[in-house]
Amino acid sequence: MRRVLAVHFAPCALFVAGVCALLRAGSFVGRSQWHAVPPQGLSDALRLTVAVAVGSSLLGLLLQPFQVRAVRVLEGYWDRWPFTARLAEVLARVQRRRWRVLRKRALGTAGGDMADGVRADAHRRLAVQPPGDRLLPTALGNALRAGELSAGERYGLTTLTSWPRIYLQVSDRMAEALRSARDALDTAVNLCWSFLALTVTSAAALYDEPSAWWLCGAGLLLAWVAYKGAVTVAQAYSGLMHLVYDLHRFDLLHALHLPLPPDREGEEEAFGEVSDMFEGVRRGYGTYDHGPTDS
Known part of the structure; x- marks a missing residue:
């Protein structure tokens, strides 16, 4: 529920509330009447609250499947x-x-x-x-790619293919840290898109009111702040990816019923073979270790 509210509902509510304010002010059909924006009485406030809540919920549900795409576009x-x-x-x-x-x-x-x-x-x-x-074209893309290209490669694992598998082996505390960082990243990305969309909508409504153009500038500034926050969180998330491989890479071998390597050279060889197996270069591993409880 916390992820739904923070990642999807809040950014959509911000955009819907902004559009409602422009509509109530009549900005799309003439000069804005800002005094008409505040609710007039309890019933008006209730109708406005319901409209924003329903609109935000529907918009959040509609955009939820595109969350990965929203991040990847800002990555470059x-x-x-x-x-x-x-x-x-x-x-x-x-x-x-x-x-x-x-x-x-x-x-x-x-x-x-x-x-x-x-x-x-x-x-x-x-x-x-x-x-x-x-390097990618954007700072956000480079912050995430730093983890995607080096977290597992330090040990001979290909991060992009091994990450979905090793993620399921992490401890509860590590999983909570990863979820928290990912939620913060998605929230910052969605806020950035929300402010950008609100800026474009405001520009369409206020193009003939130069005195209100500062609202568009404020929207761009807030979008930039949200983007910088996304970059900061992405760097922290990449750092957590490195920690996952530091602490749980051998748990991946145990889950695959593969023997643990005896030394650093054997580790790189073993993880190189595992990466080849994940990528489909080879069909299987030579020797399995099912442990004493499976014998």
């Missing part, structure tokens, strides 16, 4: 149409340029406390980004 997966694909390439070049600047700062040799602070900041910012040749 825009290769479906030629124009957006070209825009993605332009923005990806900008991201790569920034990445190279950060790398130069991280490798800087200048002395002094200030230079050490600059290098430390550059190292920290590079740590939450993927390699330069795998």
Whole structure:
């Protein structure tokens, strides 16, 4: 219930309430009469509350199946149409340029406390980004891709194929932390879309009222704040992905009834074979370990 309210209902309620305010003010048919927006009496307030609640619920239910798509669009997966694909390439070049600047700062040799602070900041910012040749057009996409490309790869596992399987092996505390971070990410993404949609709607209603254009600017500012919040949460979520593999990678082998590796070299070999099996490169594993209770 908490996820439904925070992730789906609240952002939709914000948009529906904003549209209702514009409608009550008559912004779509003439000059806005803002004094008509507040409810006039208890019955009017009740009707307005019911309208916002029902509209938000229906809109939330309608948009819920598109949650993954809503995140992926803000990540920068825009290769479906030629124009957006070209825009993605332009923005990806900008991201790569920034990445190279950060790398130069991280490798800087200048002395002094200030230079050490600059290098430390550059190292920290590079740590939450993927390699330069795998950058996406947006900061949100790069924050999530950093986890998708390195969390399991440090141990020989392919993250994208092993994540759905290892996620089911995590402890209750880790699962709660992951759910909380994911809910916060989805909420921030939906708030960003809600503010953007409300900005576009306000621009259509207030195009002939320059004195009210500040509302559109405020909507864009709030969308930017929500997006920055999504990036911050995405970085935390990627960090949790790394922790999952640190703590539960051997639980994955146990669940698959595979023997534990004796050393680091054997670990990379074992997880490489498991990744090949997940990707369909090989059909099975050589030796199984069913444990003493299954013998």
